[in-house]
Amino acid sequence: MTQLQPFLSAIPVLCSILLVSKLTASWTDLPARVAVHFGIDGQPNGWASKYTFIIIVGLVAIGFSVSLAVLNQFNKAPGPVMILSVTSIAVTTALWQAIDFNASGRPFRMGIILVPLVFLLVLSFFFVFSAPHTPKP
Numbered sequence: 001m002t003q004l005q006p007f008l009s010a011i012p013v014l015c016s017i018l019l020v021s022k023l024t025a026s027w028t029d030l031p032a033r034v035a036v037h038f039g040i041d042g043q044p045n046g047w048a049s050k051y052t053f054i055i056i057v058g059l060v061a062i063g064f065s066v067s068l069a070v071l072n073q074f075n076k077a078p079g080p081v082m083i084l085s086v087t088s089i090a091v092t093t094a095l096w097q098a099i100d101f102n103a104s105g106r107p108f109r110m111g112i113i114l115v116p117l118v119f120l121l122v123l124s125f126f127f128v129f130s131a132p133h134t135p136k137p
Contacts, residue, residue, distance in 0.1 A: 005072075005078050005081055008078060008081045008082050008084075008085045009068055009072060009081055009085075011085035011088055011089065012064035012065065012067070012068045012084055012085060012088040013064070013065065013068065015061075015064060015088040015089060015091075015092040016060075016061035016062075016064045016065055016088075018092060018096075019057055019060065019061055019092055019095055019096065020057065020058070020061055022096055022099050023053075023054060023057050023099055026099050026100075026102075026103040026104075027050075027054075029102075029103035029104065030050045030053070030099070030102050030103050031050070031102060032049060032050060033047050033048070033049060033050075034047065034048060034049070034050050034053050034098070034102040035047055035098060035101055035102055035108075036048045036052070036053055036056065036098060038094075038098070038101075038108045038110070040110055041110075042107055042108040042109060042110050043108075044101070044108070050102075053098075053102075056095075057095055060091060060095065064084070064088050064091075067084055068081070068084060071084060079123075082123060083120060083123055083124060086116050086119055086120045086123060087116075087120060089116045090113055090116035090117050090120060093112055093113050093116065094113050097109065097112065097113075
């Protein structure tokens with residue numbers, strides 16, 4: 001385990017706590033039918049009940065925690081945890097904006113999500129192409 005790994009491991013957990021807290025604080029402001037998916041133009045193109053939305057956010061929060069536990073148990077390299085951390089930031093940003101859009105009408109800005117996604121893509125390529133490869137016999 002590297003010195004960076006405890007910090008990276010805290011990010012998905014923090015994202016889970018922030019998401020659940022944001023949803024809880026905004027719950028009474030959410031309409032019965034909420035936008036849950038947005039197009040590249042930032043306009044909603046998928047809808048669900050707010051009760052379905054709470055299940056989605058709960059599953060994402062649980063998914064971050066379970067993924068982190070599995071990675072920390074079976075993988076000692078920082079790469080996968082770093083990728084999970086950046087992914088959790090991107091997903092949290094998207095869900096946070098969805099909550100804001102539905103609760104207060106703030107526009108959904110795709111550009112904010114693209115920054116961590118581009119970083120994730122770069123990280124993924126780095127770890128794929130820098131991994132040691134065993135030559136085939």
